[in-house]
Amino acid sequence: MTSPLEQKKIKIAGPSIVTANRTWDGIVVYRTATKSWSADLSEAAIVRNSDEAKALLAESVADDVGAIGPYIAPVQVGADGKIEPGNLREQIRRTGVTIGQSAQV
Amino acid sequence: MYAYDEIDRTLVNERVSEFRDQVKRRLSGELTEDEFKILRLQNGVYLQLHAYMFRVAIPYGTLATNQLRALAHVARKYDRGYGHFTTRQNIQFNWIKLAELPDALEDLAKVGIHAMQTSGNNMRNVTSDQWAGVAPGEIEDPRIWSELIRQHTTLHPEFSFLPRKFKIAITASDHDRAAIKIHDIGLRLIKNEKGETGFEVLVGGGLGRTPFIAKTIKHFVHGRDILSYIEAILRVYNQYGRRDNIYKARIKILVHELGIEKFSREVEAEWQHIRNSSLQIDDEVIEDIRSRFTYPAYEKLPHMPDELRQAAADPDFEAWRKNSVAPHKVPGYSIVTISLKPTGGPPGDATAEQMDALADLADKFSFGEIRVGHEQNLALPHVAKRDLPALWKALDKLGLATPNVNLITDIIACPGLDYCSLANARSIPIAQELTRRFANHELANLIGRLHINISGCINACGHHHVGHIGILGVEKNGEEVYQITIGGRADENAALGTLIGPGVKFDEVADVIEDIVEAYLALRERPEELFMDTVKRLGVEPFKERVYATR
């Protein structure tokens, strides 16, 4: 697998975050501004240009024991600063499956 | 049932302790994810959207009740109380923690279950007919040969580092329930004029981005030569197979590019070198494997017991019996398919409670044996006919008696965007909506046999190409869009479906399927003309017209 850092150019179209899965249990986490991971999207560090994105991703990749498979994902930031996922995939990663209760009895 | 020997037990246990050590080193940072990934994949552990996913093999789809209970235990203790049965006789757990995986593997190893050959570029879990050993008219139990190949290929270096994953399926009945024509190698067990067991060998089937139906490479390979013949195929594949481009690395591409004639000549030449080697199978080896498969002590029972006669008065029982109960090779017995497709439920999911209860029912009514089929349903392979009414009542209480086997709501669907990190679109909610639309049993029955298959991306895990109606999710400008094909099938007459037109949006899919079904009901010449027959007779045009005229 090519490391995400080997991507020549990291282009982002709007506010973005870095997300990954926590190594020991796999849950969805977001990179915070304090160089750690949080399960809470509201604590994610927001990047707004490609240099910032690249730096945040580099630092995330380096923390391989903390979380795996980090990548940049789009978000929407409301006027009140509230962060929302920028696409359906990230929405599902944040709020869970859309299929209601699994395996009904 | 099959009894594993000492070699297998030792191997499985060694694997668990190795993996425990690897996980420990991973969590301490001694191993990086890049180093660890191949190790976890060798143990069936993927990373999904929300968590790790753990895939466990159910070789040739046969489970003992203690094994099903162990799966229930894993679902309950390490996961969220359910598991997902896949189209390749595996079960997947969606929420398992890496730190707990060695414990889960250890608990499964105690009952002889493992995750070898469930991921990576190796020989995958060899699959077979879920009715193996009990189907009337079957030539011979195909699991004996599945087991032979499993033993030969498990961890064999030549099969462990292939250009790409490699899948084999075996059937021994005229009606192919193992979908052999969409596998890298498909084996159809037959007898020659002398009455000797052998195989028609098919090669190069597969779905995904570039779908192909397998072609016959040799009409008869003697049973004793089957390992050398498979090895010859693998060698030619290893030699030519493209490792540079994962989209071109499957054997189907090689067979297509070389042409089946050239490919078979190459295999033949290779085979002549090795067929008289140690790969030739002694009869004793086969007999040893055969002796490890035990069959129940069937009783002599009436074909139409009183219990069944009485229950026939209940229309709900009859509805279930008609589509879930199939003839058995032994008179007085039946094969019962357990639908994992309840109205509104995700196809193939079963809760820990259902698994435990089903294990109890299998002990009581099916000599302790359960089967897993590629349609994401389960089966009880040895049910006395007199027990059918009691079994039905018990299944119904568990939500496992939906009378829809082979009907429009018996949908195959991959996990799609709700779970899968490769997905473009959701699959399960589409399946759920369709099961609600067609929940009326009279309607579903009127429509008759109709398979809908759904995949959330072109990898085709939901076999959409070979669904009578296939639904493929793609992404367009950030939106989920679904392409609909009709006319595919996965059985002995396997064919790829034809696209009916431009993709439709998530909210429109169920309406479009209803339109297709209405068109079929209006177009069929008589009630016995199945959807597939109408499509064959008229082509896709009338369906296309119906769907797009108003859209």
Ligand code: HEM
């Ligand atoms: C959820 C995690 C899964 C992932 C990441 C995954 C990934 C893939 C990929 C990448 C392929 C294409 C491989 C190739 O063509 O070389 C594939 C094929 C396949 N998958 Fe999955 N899959 C998943 C789940 C499932 C499930 C749940 C099922 C059964 C319901 C399934 C059944 C299959 C089958 C039958 C194929 C072979 C299709 C063919 O012939 O090309 N997979 N999978």
Ligand code: SF4
């Ligand atoms: S078909 Fe695509 S979306 Fe569905 S499980 Fe396979 S890889 Fe995932």
